[in-house]
Amino acid sequence: MVRFLAWRSLRAFLTIFLVVTFAFLVLRLSGDPAQIIMGADAPPEAVEAFRSAWGLDRSVWEQYLGYVGSIFTGDLGRSMRDGRPAAALVAERIPATLALTIPALMLKLGLGIPAGIYAALHRNSVIDRLVMLVAVAGFTIPSFVLGLLLVLVFAVQLGWLPSGGQESWRHAILPVVTLGIGGAAVLARFTRSAMLEVLGQPYIRTASAKGVPWRRVVSGHAAPNAAIPTVTIIGFMLGSLIAGAVVVESVFSWPGVGRLMVVAVANRDLAVVQCVLLLVSFTMVVANFLVDLAYGLIDPRLRTGAQGGH
Amino acid sequence: MQRRHLLASPLALATPAFAQADSRPVLTVAVQKISNSNTLEPPREQSNVGFRLSGLFSETLIGTDWTGDLSAKPELATAWRRVDARTLEFTLRPDVKMHDGRVMTAEDIAFSLGAERLYGSGEASTTRGVLAGATGKEPPGDVVAAARRSFPGFEKVEIVSENTIRFVNRTPDLTLEGRMTQNVGAIFSREAFRAAESWLGWARRPVGSGPYAVGDYRPDVSLMLEAHDEYWGGRPPARRIRVLEVPEVSSRINGLASGEYDFACDIPPDQIGSVERHPRFEVLGSAINNMRIICFDTGHPLLRNPLLRRAMAHAVDRDTIVQALWAGRTEVPKGLQLESFGQMHVGEHQTPRFDLNEAKRLVRESGYRGEPIPYRLLNNYYTGQVPTAQILQEMWRAAGINVQIEMRENWSQVNDRGTQRGIRDWSCTAVFPDPVATLVRAMGPNGELQRSGEWKNEEFNRLVSVLETSTEAADRRAAHARMLDIIEREDPGYIVLHQAATFTAKRRDIRWRAPRGWPLDFRAGNLAFRAS
Numbered sequence: 001m002v003r004f005l006a007w008r009s010l011r012a013f014l015t016i017f018l019v020v021t022f023a024f025l026v027l028r029l030s031g032d033p034a035q036i037i038m039g040a041d042a043p044p045e046a047v048e049a050f051r052s053a054w055g056l057d058r059s060v061w062e063q064y065l066g067y068v069g070s071i072f073t074g075d076l077g078r079s080m081r082d083g084r085p086a087a088a089l090v091a092e093r094i095p096a097t098l099a100l101t102i103p104a105l106m107l108k109l110g111l112g113i114p115a116g117i118y119a120a121l122h123r124n125s126v127i128d129r130l131v132m133l134v135a136v137a138g139f140t141i142p143s144f145v146l147g148l149l150l151v152l153v154f155a156v157q158l159g160w161l162p163s164g165g166q167e168s169w170r171h172a173i174l175p176v177v178t179l180g181i182g183g184a185a186v187l188a189r190f191t192r193s194a195m196l197e198v199l200g201q202p203y204i205r206t207a208s209a210k211g212v213p214w215r216r217v218v219s220g221h222a223a224p225n226a227a228i229p230t231v232t233i234i235g236f237m238l239g240s241l242i243a244g245a246v247v248v249e250s251v252f253s254w255p256g257v258g259r260l261m262v263v264a265v266a267n268r269d270l271a272v273v274q275c276v277l278l279l280v281s282f283t284m285v286v287a288n289f290l291v292d293l294a295y296g297l298i299d300p301r302l303r304t305g306a307q308g309g310h
Numbered sequence: 311m312q313r314r315h316l317l318a319s320p321l322a323l324a325t326p327a328f329a330q331a332d333s334r335p336v337l338t339v340a341v342q343k344i345s346n347s348n349t350l351e352p353p354r355e356q357s358n359v360g361f362r363l364s365g366l367f368s369e370t371l372i373g374t375d376w377t378g379d380l381s382a383k384p385e386l387a388t389a390w391r392r393v394d395a396r397t398l399e400f401t402l403r404p405d406v407k408m409h410d411g412r413v414m415t416a417e418d419i420a421f422s423l424g425a426e427r428l429y430g431s432g433e434a435s436t437t438r439g440v441l442a443g444a445t446g447k448e449p450p451g452d453v454v455a456a457a458r459r460s461f462p463g464f465e466k467v468e469i470v471s472e473n474t475i476r477f478v479n480r481t482p483d484l485t486l487e488g489r490m491t492q493n494v495g496a497i498f499s500r501e502a503f504r505a506a507e508s509w510l511g512w513a514r515r516p517v518g519s520g521p522y523a524v525g526d527y528r529p530d531v532s533l534m535l536e537a538h539d540e541y542w543g544g545r546p547p548a549r550r551i552r553v554l555e556v557p558e559v560s561s562r563i564n565g566l567a568s569g570e571y572d573f574a575c576d577i578p579p580d581q582i583g584s585v586e587r588h589p590r591f592e593v594l595g596s597a598i599n600n601m602r603i604i605c606f607d608t609g610h611p612l613l614r615n616p617l618l619r620r621a622m623a624h625a626v627d628r629d630t631i632v633q634a635l636w637a638g639r640t641e642v643p644k645g646l647q648l649e650s651f652g653q654m655h656v657g658e659h660q661t662p663r664f665d666l667n668e669a670k671r672l673v674r675e676s677g678y679r680g681e682p683i684p685y686r687l688l689n690n691y692y693t694g695q696v697p698t699a700q701i702l703q704e705m706w707r708a709a710g711i712n713v714q715i716e717m718r719e720n721w722s723q724v725n726d727r728g729t730q731r732g733i734r735d736w737s738c739t740a741v742f743p744d745p746v747a748t749l750v751r752a753m754g755p756n757g758e759l760q761r762s763g764e765w766k767n768e769e770f771n772r773l774v775s776v777l778e779t780s781t782e783a784a785d786r787r788a789a790h791a792r793m794l795d796i797i798e799r800e801d802p803g804y805i806v807l808h809q810a811a812t813f814t815a816k817r818r819d820i821r822w823r824a825p826r827g828w829p830l831d832f833r834a835g836n837l838a839f840r841a842s
Contacts, residue, residue: 035722037347038452044761046451082348082529083510148560155568163565164556166531253556255531263530266720267346 008292012285019281020071023274024064032056033268037080054080067274076278077271079264086271090257090279094242096166097249097256100175101241107180108187108237113230115184116191121218123196131188138185147178147251164253175252179245183237190233194226201225227298235291239284243276334537334549335839337832339573340556340565348529349513352493353428353449353456358600361493361739361828362575363553366535367409368496368518371400371419372487376825377836380599380650380743382487386414386497386519390490395482395781396465398490402473407540408499409523419475420467421500428457428494429464447509459751460494460741462778482781488742521546521833531555544834551832566591566815573820575830577813578693579636585815594824595813597640599648600739601748602692603804604702607731607764612681618711619802621672622733623662625709631701632808635694640811645794646753646804650743653783656791661798661806669709682714684732686724689717693810695735725762737810745790750774753797753804765803770796 034050051057055066070077076087119131138146151174155163162171198204199222207217237244246258257276264272343359352364365376373385387400406414421427430448449457457464463479470476479486489495502517515524521543522535535551554571556562562574563585577585582593606613606622613619628642645661647654687699699715706713713733718724724734736758740747753759754774760766769792776789797803814824821838825831 031720031722032726033722035725036720046455049451144558148564151561151564151568155570156564159568162570163568164561165554165570250557251561253554253558253561255528259530259557268720268722 004292008289012289015285016278016281019277020068020274021064023277024067025060027268027270027273028060028063031268033080033270036268071278076275079269079272081264081267081269081272086269086275089272090260090275093255093257093260096254097242097245097258099172100179100245100248100254100256103172103176104179104183104245105237105241107176108183109234110184111180112184112187113191116188116193116230117195117218117223119188120192120195120199128192132192135185135188135192138181139189141182143178143182143247144251146181147174147248150174150178151251164251166254171252171254175245175248175254178248178251187230187233191226191230194229195222198222198226224298228295231291231294231298235287235294238290239280239287242283243280332549334547336550336552337548337573337837338552338554338571339575339830340554340562340571342555342557342559342562342576344527344531344533344553344555345529349510350524350527350533351453351513351516352496353453353460354513356456356494358739358828362830363533363535364493364496365520365829366522366551366832367520367524368493368498368516369520370491370493370495370497371402372490374491374742374827374829376827376829377823377831378826380648380826382491386419390487393476395484396463396479398477398486399470400475400477402475403542404473406519406542407538408502408519409517409538410499410502411540412499412501414497414499414519416469416472416475418500419497420469421503422497423461423464423467423477423495426500427498427503428461429454447503447506447512449509456494459756460492461489462756482779484781484783484786485742485744485746485778488744488747491742522548522551525550541833546832547834547837547839548832563815566817572817573822573830574815575812577815579639579811579813580694582637582639582813582815590818591815592818593813593815594822595639595811596824596826597809597811598825598827599650599741599743600737600810600828601643601646601648602698602735602737602807602810603646604807605734605736605759605764605804606802607733608766608803609763610683610730610732612678612683613732615676615678616801617672617676618678620662620799621669621676621678621709622706622711623798623802623805624665624672625669625705625711626662626702626805626807627664627705628806628808629664631698634701635697636808636811639813640809642808643806645798646738646748646806647745647790647794648740648743648809650740651745652743654743654745654787654790656787656794659791659794659798662802666709669711673710678711680710680712682712684730685713685715686718686731686734687715688720688724688735692735692737698807699735727763731764736804745793746777749790749793749797750777759803765797765801767796767801767803770801 034047034056038047038050055063067077076085078084079086079089115131115135119128122128151163154161154174161173165171204217204222207221208214242257243261245256246262248254249256249258250262261273261276264276341359341362344363345355345360346357347355349355350364350367352360352368369385371385371387372390373383375381375383386403386406388403389401391399393399402414402416402419408414408418425431428449463481463483465478465480468476468478477486477490496518499517503512506512514527521538521541523538525534525536527533532555533553535553537546537549539545556565559576559578559581562571563577563581565571566574566585567588577593585591585593606619608614632638632640632642644657645659647656649655685699685703688695690696703713703715738748738752751757755771773789773793777786780786798806812828816822819840821840823836
């Protein structure tokens with residue numbers, strides 16, 4: 001277990017390191033923040049002073065080492081646009097994003113998994129076809145199209161819900177549904193496929209032949225064995241809790257981390273972009289780690305190191 | 311239950327009383343962007359989005375009739391006169407209440423136009439980064455730059471009496487009246503500035519005298535503007551203006567259609583029909599004081615040849631672009647000038663006409679052999695920017711000119727000198743009605759075109775000083791005409807495409823006139839609510 005944790009931690013550290021390094025280099029090679037933030041009309045001496053004040057006149061290596069060093073002291077830098085600590089700016093936006101992504105995750109789980117199981121249990125039935133039709137549609141329609149369609153129906157035509165903004169819980173409904181439907185569709189397809197594979201296994205037939213009630217066969221034998229691929233997908237979804245709503249936040253004018261990132265990238269507000277990416281990569285790594293732990297809980301063969309069928 | 315009733319009763323009584331006290335509606339305006347710089351201080355936010363809102367909370371000594379003929383009109387000054395070619399004397403409007411409750415004084419004017427707000431304590435302030443203001447009160451470098459660009463000859467403000475001040479220039483300048491209409495010279499409360507914790511704190515909540523006072527401002531999200539009931543121009547018709555940042559155009563239109571927004575700004579021309587299909591809404595707007603242009607980098611080996619640049623100018627069919635992409639709702643000006651320039655408008659000047667044969671002849675004469683010319687482009691920073699570029703590319707191809715579009719993400723990449731530049735998109739705003747605001751400000755020796763090393767012409771630069779300092783109107787007009795000829799016909803620095811236009815969708819039951827520029831006007835004379 002110690003070895004497992006050590007190996008995972010090393011991989012996590014490497015992943016974050018690579019993300020931070022890549023983001024740092026790409027941001028600096030694709031536009032001059034001084035020119036972007038100060039505007040094309042700013043006099044050259046003011047632009048130079050800006051570069052000097054923010055250390056942009058140093059070599060990329062010097063900047064990089066300084067940045068990495070400051071991360072270890074807990075200093076994630078300041079926003080070049082308004083001087084506040086980048087971490088504070090990002091932290092301010094996290095609750096708004098989580099207010100969308102957590103309910104959306106619940107919706108994905110609550111809709112996707114039961115729909116997938118139900119479709120698998122009724123394979124080739126009308127309901128199975130219907131569920132898969134809806135799932136494919138939900139999976140293929142881009143979130144900005146789905147969001148606008150929902151707004152058109154529920155805000156413009158029916159007038160039941162607001163079309164955008166963040167003033168009440170009602171404002172969250174359409175973005176949560178937009179986010180949730182796509183994810184639920186993905187989960188439904190994966191769950192159905194995994195369940196179908198498991199339902200064809202000999203041990204399911206054996207359990208049925210032994211007279212175990214079908215409900216018990218499904219919940220006690222099929223579902224746990226089909227959980228591995230589903231848990232993997234859920235891991236991805238957990239990882240995208242922070243930055244998985246970039247498009248939806250723009251469509252619904254929702255002031256979360258996604259919109260902050262879009263504005264920060266456009267303005268090359270380096271510290272803010274790097275802070276968001278650091279947070280996103282950290283979340284992803286933690287989610288992956290949790291998924292690995294979940295694998296061990298779900299499948300004892302993985303825990304004990306025994307050879308299995310996965 | 312009894313206690314609840316007891317608590318509720320004063321509320322029940324108070325609510326109708328409050329509603330009676332102020333039954334004015336709250337106006338919700340959806341914009342693409344509230345502020346690029348996340349501040350509201352005009353010299354820091356010199357952008358289209360900044361011009362749109364600054365007039366709601368701040369005013370200048372001389373205003374502009376944005377919903378009329380763009381002429382100058384009294385605002386915080388009731389009258390002004392020329393003392394000499396360097397000096398303007400203003401009679402201040404009496405009893406103007408600022409948003410902090412104080413009466414505007416001559417000291418507020420001296421502060422607003424002087425060093426404390428605009429120029430800082432000395433040379434050091436020109437080199438201060440944008441966030442020098444995060445802790446201290448010194449204006450950041452770009453504020454100083456904007457102030458120097460707007461008032462290049464500023465010497466001092468003299469307080470003559472309680473109600474009279476003089477703006478003194480170092481050099482003669484016939485354009486001072488026009489310059490005073492720029493929002494860089496908006497008037498703010500000196501006491502409020504001094505009471506602010508930092509420059510940034512001030513710039514996020516400036517205290518002016520406009521019809522609405524800055525309330526809660528959440529950068530990138532929303533701005534609340536509260537009615538300034540003691541406004542000298544009459545009680546504002548809206549109790550509050552909620553400006554919401556809605557980046558997606560379809561979301562702005564949907565929000566209007568669902569009744570959440572009263573106004574939706576930045577409507578592209580191709581969406582006008584879909585908005586107006588609904589009888590409850592209309593789209594207002596027109597050509598404004600901003601002109602779209604294409605700039606040449608004469609440092610490019612091919613574009614060094616003026617014949618090729620002239621060929622490119624003749625290959626452009628502006629009317630087709632206006633009809634195809636603007637539904638005919640904007641205009642093609644006679645070069646980089648507007649009729650609002652009055653006597654400085656050179657009516658006889660002709661921007662190079664669309665003439666494909668002439669373009670082909672010039673291409674042959676130039677010796678051009680079809681080598682690619684890079685055209686750096688942002689993704690619809692300007693309305694219809696990409697389709698305009700694609701149409702232009704085909705028009706140039708018809709003349710035998712091979713222009714290659716290169717998409718860029720930001721202005722820094724567009725202006726990057728590290729790789730070979732060719733042509734690029736730009737726009738030019740006549741911030742006051744005089745060619746100094748266009749040819750000098752943008753194309754002169756200190757303008758962006760020359761500073762970026764894209765174009766230079768010695769004769770043009772000599773004439774800049776005539777435009778800036780001559781006190782003879784005839785000389786200035788002649789200089790203007792010659793400069794237009796040089797930069798548009800003989801040694802082209804740019805191609806004028808058309809005037810920009812801005813369109814605002816709104817509820818039909820709100821009476822409102824659209825401005826002929828960016829600034830929104832929600833004062834008593836320009837906003838009324840009809841019973842729906």
